[in-house]
Amino acid sequence: MLLRYTYRVYPTAPQRSALARVFGCVRTVYNDAVAARRAAHAAGLPFPSTAALDKQLITAAKRTPERAWLAEVSTVPLQQALRDCHAAYRNFFDSMKSGRAGARIGPPRFRRRTNRQTARYTRNGFRLRADGRLYIAKVGDLKIAWSRELASEPSSVTIVKTPAGRYFASFVVAVGDDLERLEPITDPDAETGVDLGLKSFAVLRGGKTIDNPRFFKRMERRLKKAQRALARKQPGSSSRAQARIRLARVHEQIKNRRDDWLHKQVKDLVSENQALYVEDLCIEGLSRGRGAKSVRDAALGKFLLLLESKAARTHRVFVKVDRFFPSTRLCSACGILSGPRGLEGLAVREWACPCGARHDRDANAETNIRREGKRLLAAGLADK
Structure with a gap:
């Protein structure tokens, strides 16, 4: 490795x-x-x-x-x-x-x-x-x-x-494959689905959430100020070169803060869970649609790459669930497709199934992702 x-x-x-x-x-x-x-x-x-x-x-x-x-x-x-x-x-x-x-x-x-x-x-x-x-x-x-x-x-x-x-x-x-190996966790509940989003960065088992830090949004005002200062400088001047460096340092600070946060979240997830089940999102498609700036700010694709890599190095179970699996619409109580759908359904955060069960949108999706991941793993169909 x-x-x-x-x-x-x-x-x-x-x-x-x-x-x-x-x-x-x-x-x-x-x-x-x-x-x-x-x-x-x-x-x-x-x-x-x-x-x-x-x-x-x-x-x-x-x-x-x-x-x-x-x-x-x-x-x-x-x-x-x-x-x-x-x-x-x-x-x-x-x-x-x-x-x-x-x-x-x-x-x-x-x-x-x-x-x-x-x-x-x-x-x-x-x-x-x-x-x-x-x-x-x-x-x-x-x-x-x-x-x-x-x-x-x-x-x-x-x-x-x-x-x-x-x-x-x-x-x-x-390095050897055992460099970062962690001790196996015998607790059967030490596993979680990971439902990624923008309102909350991730929803885990039991309704636990990871807040979205929005590093770019928090520093966007400072970034705009640096960009305006650069635009006012005369091309080829030393002051423009200095303004370009100041702008680059703001971008670098955003990147460093985001990377540090992602690595810490990945480390916590891997150390606390023996198995991790995630949805194989089409990040490229999400980055071109509505809310593309927020998707890029969250760096969901990099998070999944880091989580998969860290799970492999520590010998944790990592399973991807197909992106077309209806984790949001599927009722985790009765199994029928009764949840919100389409773009208009994105604003629906809670919904009721005809069977009588009431669901939080993200917590229900996490449950379905975890169950589907365990099914794929048991059937030998998991893309680990």
């Missing part, structure tokens, strides 16, 4: 300049690789291999006046850029052949000079010093803030510069 550990790094001014050169060279080599493959396709020739592109775009290019500056940086991140290009084309072809899960993706495009830059190093390009610093080839020793120890020796590290001007080191480490 591969895990990623991310830490903040604090490069000096010369190191920031060196990293800027690395980011620019990585982007150039990637774009040259895309251009070479496009030219081969236009000429009706087979795509050049990664090894051939390595010789042409890195080794030979360093000896030309136009690309001589590639020699100023380590070869390792340049080679990783070629591998990234190869992986992008492989994913594109797999998508066209329906051999890749998810929606179809387009062919690789040229990378632009954006405010987020990355460069990846394998073991040949970095080293962890005894004093806790991170050595990057042709950059130097970077000061790193260790918030926790690595689980094992890292196989690669990605240096990331965010739009807010902060630098991070993201390590990939291989």
